Amino acid sequence: MTGTVASGAPTLAALTDDVGLLYGADWNPEQWHPDVWREDVALMRAAGVNVVTVGVFAWATIEPRPGRFELDWLDRVVDLAHDSGILVDLATPTASPPPWLGVLWPSSRAVTADGVRMSHGSRNHFCPSSPHYRERALAVARVLAERYGEHPGVRMWHVGNEYGQVCWCEHCAEGFRTWLRARHGSLDELNRAWGTAFWSQRYDEWREVIPPRAAPYLVNPTQVLDHRRFASDQLLALYLEQRDVIREHAPGVPVTTNLMGFHHPTDYRRWAPHLDVVADDVYGDPADPHDVVRVALTHDLARGLAGGAPWVVMEQAAGAVNWRPHNVPKTSAQLRLDSLRAIARGADGSCFFQWRASTAGAERYHSALVPHAGPDTALHRAVVEHGAELARLREVVGTRVPARVALVFDWPSWWAAEEPASPSQRLRVLPQVLAYYRPLWEAGVGVDVVGPDADLDAYDLVVAPQLHLVEDVHVAGLRRVVERGGVLLLGPFSAVVDRDAHVRTGRFPVPFADLVGASGEEWVPLADPVDLRSDLLGDVRVHDWAERLRVEGGEAVATVVGGDLDGCAAVVRHRHAGGGQGWYVGALLPPDALAGVVRACLDAADVTGPAGVRAAADVEVVRRGHVTFCLNAADRPRTVHLTGADGVWHDLLTGADVAGDVPLAPHGVLALIERTP
Ligand code: GLA
Ligand code: ZN
Numbered sequence: 001m002t003g004t005v006a007s008g009a010p011t012l013a014a015l016t017d018d019v020g021l022l023y024g025a026d027w028n029p030e031q032w033h034p035d036v037w038r039e040d041v042a043l044m045r046a047a048g049v050n051v052v053t054v055g056v057f058a059w060a061t062i063e064p065r066p067g068r069f070e071l072d073w074l075d076r077v078v079d080l081a082h083d084s085g086i087l088v089d090l091a092t093p094t095a096s097p098p099p100w101l102g103v104l105w106p107s108s109r110a111v112t113a114d115g116v117r118m119s120h121g122s123r124n125h126f127c128p129s130s131p132h133y134r135e136r137a138l139a140v141a142r143v144l145a146e147r148y149g150e151h152p153g154v155r156m157w158h159v160g161n162e163y164g165q166v167c168w169c170e171h172c173a174e175g176f177r178t179w180l181r182a183r184h185g186s187l188d189e190l191n192r193a194w195g196t197a198f199w200s201q202r203y204d205e206w207r208e209v210i211p212p213r214a215a216p217y218l219v220n221p222t223q224v225l226d227h228r229r230f231a232s233d234q235l236l237a238l239y240l241e242q243r244d245v246i247r248e249h250a251p252g253v254p255v256t257t258n259l260m261g262f263h264h265p266t267d268y269r270r271w272a273p274h275l276d277v278v279a280d281d282v283y284g285d286p287a288d289p290h291d292v293v294r295v296a297l298t299h300d301l302a303r304g305l306a307g308g309a310p311w312v313v314m315e316q317a318a319g320a321v322n323w324r325p326h327n328v329p330k331t332s333a334q335l336r337l338d339s340l341r342a343i344a345r346g347a348d349g350s351c352f353f354q355w356r357a358s359t360a361g362a363e364r365y366h367s368a369l370v371p372h373a374g375p376d377t378a379l380h381r382a383v384v385e386h387g388a389e390l391a392r393l394r395e396v397v398g399t400r401v402p403a404r405v406a407l408v409f410d411w412p413s414w415w416a417a418e419e420p421a422s423p424s425q426r427l428r429v430l431p432q433v434l435a436y437y438r439p440l441w442e443a444g445v446g447v448d449v450v451g452p453d454a455d456l457d458a459y460d461l462v463v464a465p466q467l468h469l470v471e472d473v474h475v476a477g478l479r480r481v482v483e484r485g486g487v488l489l490l491g492p493f494s495a496v497v498d499r500d501a502h503v504r505t506g507r508f509p510v511p512f513a514d515l516v517g518a519s520g521e522e523w524v525p526l527a528d529p530v531d532l533r534s535d536l537l538g539d540v541r542v543h544d545w546a547e548r549l550r551v552e553g554g555e556a557v558a559t560v561v562g563g564d565l566d567g568c569a570a571v572v573r574h575r576h577a578g579g580g581q582g583w584y585v586g587a588l589l590p591p592d593a594l595a596g597v598v599r600a601c602l603d604a605a606d607v608t609g610p611a612g613v614r615a616a617a618d619v620e621v622v623r624r625g626h627v628t629f630c631l632n633a634a635d636r637p638r639t640v641h642l643t644g645a646d647g648v649w650h651d652l653l654t655g656a657d658v659a660g661d662v663p664l665a666p667h668g669v670l671a672l673i674e675r676t677p
Helices: 012-019 034-047 074-082 099-104 131-148 172-184 186-194 221-248 268-274 293-307 332-344 380-392 411-417 429-443 474-481 589-603
Strands: 022-027 053-054 087-092 153-160 277-283 311-315 347-352 405-408 447-450 460-464 488-490 520-527 529-535 539-543 543-552 555-561 569-575 581-585 617-622 627-632 640-644 648-651 657-659 660-666 668-673
Touching: 012 022, 012 153, 012 347, 022 087, 022 380, 034 074, 034 380, 053 074, 053 153, 053 347, 074 087, 074 131, 087 131, 099 131, 099 474, 099 648, 131 153, 131 221, 153 332, 172 186, 186 221, 221 268, 221 411, 277 293, 293 311, 293 332, 293 429, 293 447, 332 347, 332 380, 332 411, 332 581, 332 627, 332 668, 380 581, 411 429, 429 447, 429 589, 460 474, 460 589, 474 488, 488 589, 520 569, 543 555, 543 569, 543 617, 555 589, 581 589, 660 668
Parallel strands: 022 053, 022 347, 053 087, 087 153, 277 311, 311 347, 405 447, 405 460, 460 488, 488 581
Antiparallel strands: 520 543, 529 539, 529 555, 555 569, 569 581, 617 627, 627 668, 640 660, 648 657, 648 668
């Protein structure tokens, strides 16, 4: 099954068994004098930092000229960390090749869809298919693996950084053709899959097939979809070839790379089985009070990718980032809140970009655990305090977040749903996923974000917000949810296309119409709002999207009143004899109405939030193992009402017993276990 780390492979426990929850940062000593390294390590120890990622952008320091490796400094750094009891997550520096590589081999630099070749001077300018880049990247990875593979201080390997570049050069065109041959077998099959009878695109020879480069008008959507699949696989191949070299020299040491949540170019569902540890980079916006819900969703994705096993936040900001137009810093309370949210949602590590703020380079205005002003700062004091409280959470290490709700998300479906020439650009996948997730977040129920190929049998409610592309092989698994008595909720524009993004013919949602008891014939992006009548949801106004749906066996939960769609169902439910329910939402519902639908589905599936804890909707309540976390997303005080058998709980963060109405400071957190009398 995808999303599960292969059995027998090293896991995060190889580190957390020794040190508990991981707490650390990217450490870039190559930017500093060795005197600073010693101060760094002393400060790390004082802050409870127990892991550092080293060398992630140090290629030019490690290999200043092709084939000339200078590693004495890295020996000292790794020894220093190790002697201080700080675990090293050693990075291969291959995200940013030194200038010499692109100068010696210009074709190692990536080319945009418009044919512009990238220059050095930033980072990530390499072409993923370039034989020169790959050879040199593997060479430096091999040198590091040989030298440090058996170093007792190197406890994890970190390949590259935030893989995401896409290139349209000739090397990549060749790689694309190779990938297409493997996928489609023959040109005939490729012509069928891409539907090349349209606009005279039929390919007669393989060399005619190219990546979707700049073109006068709309490009073939299946060509684009396959190219996205290829580009993700191509990056994964880079990861894998380094992973294999490291594995040879460091068997038993986990290997990972840092992911980026819902990152468009990379289908992490195909990556996850190859990562010993799922590691994610997370940058919530402290200026946006609603962004915490998106961040929680992203954490549930990371946990889903890990197959429910513990994962780590590899990078987050301690204060401000420098890449938004206006970089509001996190407060100390938000630093702690964000870190604990990840722990609550299954992370066994909370790490940051970066340890010490750079004084030069493009990220010198990005926050760090040690600011330019030094350790005598509010931020650094918060870092030290947080290190101490993470140590008090050791008992959550290795525990799981129970979930009876699955939210189905799929990269190829996302790609296909958002091609430029679709019925409406107002229907977007991530906003839809978030809209369906928000009421689940508010209800405090555990949610696993999983792929359509996941084993859904463990879930009582399965929500697929805009699962536009559904492969034939995944239909049965989704249907089974209802057939075995569960609840399936499908959002608008779902199950429209097959694996090649060809529209399924018949009344939609074609593979599920009988299950939801309704079928449709037309998507209707709205010129003017339409009103719905609903006993369950009250009066609802829909602004952007409805569908021409008729009820066939199910019941209309909401119906359009007036206009051309008068009488058409907008939300339908079909109750089946075995207790299962199929729901279909054929409209872009406003948040309150959608929350009503989701809550009704939770009721139907008999899913409730953690027992014994009640709080306002903006207090995030998450159960992990035997610990109930209450995280106040509001910048105002809130109260948590504790009930339960004896109503006496223990807060692991403060060590205090609490009962009844417990005040929660703005952005405050409780980590509660029930006291057994
Ligand atoms: C990511 C990258 C880091 C750095 C930060 C800035 O985490 O991996 O190298 O650029 O973003 O926020
Ligand atoms: Zn290329």
